[in-house]
Amino acid sequence: MSTSTTLEAPxxxxxxxxxxxxxxxxxxLMMWFFLLSDAFTFGAFLIVxxxxxxxxxxxxxxxxxxxxxxxYWPIPEKVFNAFPGLHGMDLPLAFVALMTMILxxxxxxxxxxxxxxxxxxxxxxxxxxxxxxxxxxTFLGCQAWEWAHFITGTDEGMLLADGTRVFGANxxxxxxxxxxxxxxxxxxxxxxxxxxxxxxxxxxxxxxNTVNGVYHKRGHYEMVEKVGLYWHFVxxxxxxxxxxxxxx
Amino acid sequence: xxTHHDHDLPAGEIPKPQTKxxxxxxxxxxxxxxxxxxxxxxxxAGTLRNSIxxxxxxxxxxxxxxxxxxxxxxxxxLIWSVLLxxxxxxxxxxxxxxxxxxxxxxxxxYFR
Numbered sequence: 001m002s003t004s005t006t007l008e009a010p011x012x013x014x015x016x017x018x019x020x021x022x023x024x025x026x027x028x029l030m031m032w033f034f035l036l037s038d039a040f041t042f043g044a045f046l047i048v049x050x051x052x053x054x055x056x057x058x059x060x061x062x063x064x065x066x067x068x069x070x071x072y073w074p075i076p077e078k079v080f081n082a083f084p085g086l087h088g089m090d091l092p093l094a095f096v097a098l099m100t101m102i103l104x105x106x107x108x109x110x111x112x113x114x115x116x117x118x119x120x121x122x123x124x125x126x127x128x129x130x131x132x133x134x135x136x137x138t139f140l141g142c143q144a145w146e147w148a149h150f151i152t153g154t155d156e157g158m159l160l161a162d163g164t165r166v167f168g169a170n171x172x173x174x175x176x177x178x179x180x181x182x183x184x185x186x187x188x189x190x191x192x193x194x195x196x197x198x199x200x201x202x203x204x205x206x207x208x209n210t211v212n213g214v215y216h217k218r219g220h221y222e223m224v225e226k227v228g229l230y231w232h233f234v235x236x237x238x239x240x241x242x243x244x245x246x247x248x
Numbered sequence: 249x250x251t252h253h254d255h256d257l258p259a260g261e262i263p264k265p266q267t268k269x270x271x272x273x274x275x276x277x278x279x280x281x282x283x284x285x286x287x288x289x290x291x292x293a294g295t296l297r298n299s300i301x302x303x304x305x306x307x308x309x310x311x312x313x314x315x316x317x318x319x320x321x322x323x324x325x326l327i328w329s330v331l332l333x334x335x336x337x338x339x340x341x342x343x344x345x346x347x348x349x350x351x352x353x354x355x356x357x358y359f360r
Contacts, residue, residue, distance in 0.1 A: 047345070051348040107316055235316075236313065
């Protein structure tokens with residue numbers, strides 16, 4: 001780096017901090033192990049989803065004849081088939097496809113910001129961080145709509161045996177299937193959404209620092225890399241949520 | 249930083265961006281997602297389709313972790329210390345899903 005003053009010169013002895021275990025900096029290493037522990041939590045959520053799904057009766061009839069019932073686990077394509085502005089149309093997984101694209105794009109702009117950081121290109125780092133924040137916020141907006149729709153329910157709702165109808169979902173009853181289905185939807189996508197939200201907050205913080213030239217003065221953009229690791233992890237979790245919750 | 253040296257580089261000194269590999273990974277991820285949707289709409293649900301989804305997901309995860317998170321280029325010991333615990337999580341998933349199936353089987357058969 002161009003500026004390393006005598007004060008900042010690293011100690012080089014093995015026991016003075018000169019030794020980097022696994023050839024990664026302290027911060028990056030800790031981020032990796034934090035993400036590993038976070039992966040356990042998400043793994044536990046998805047495992048519970050798989051367990052409860054196999055505990056319930058699967059729907060065995062024709063997909064065309066599918067109706068919502070608490071008797072069996074719903075087909076995700078029949079639950080997630082709405083799109084904002086296109087009321088009443090059957091568009092299976094269209095909205096979730098859009099959300100997936102937005103998150104993959106945000107991952108790419110994040111890795112471009114990291115790449116710009118390696119070149120000490122402050123303007124490019126700012127530009128790509130801003131794009132990442134934009135995509136991340138858009139994803140959060142999409143998820144808010146998805147939740148609102150899921151909670152409000154469809155026009156028809158679910159017809160119960162006593163002739164009443166259930167609309168939408170809460171933690172005890174929902175129109176789509178067994179109560180656990182909505183519970184797991186809220187917990188899994190909610191926990192992921194919380195992570196996206198924290199990610200956007202972290203991105204805003206490093207964006208402000210980048211604009212103020214904090215990392216340029218420091219001589220490296222490692223903080224962008226560390227937040228980048230977190231952001232890619234959020235994208236990675238979405239890949240799994242997408243498969244296990246929406247596709248299968 | 250107390251010891252701040254002004255060293256704003258002139259624009260010409262910043263190296264050119266090297267983004268070819270990044271966009272390549274992006275297109276692979278988009279293509280894999282598109283293939284997933286293709287299977288979702290053209291194939292009937294079943295174990296085979298689910299296996300295809302899971303395999304494609306593992307490919308996507310590989311590209312995100314290896315390229316975007318740069319794990320492929322880290323030390324071998326770091327790669328293993330991340331992958332091995334995840335293998336245990338995968339095992340937990342297999343174990344608990346078969347537990348769920350067993351529970352379902354026994355409950356439905358007992359009360360028939």
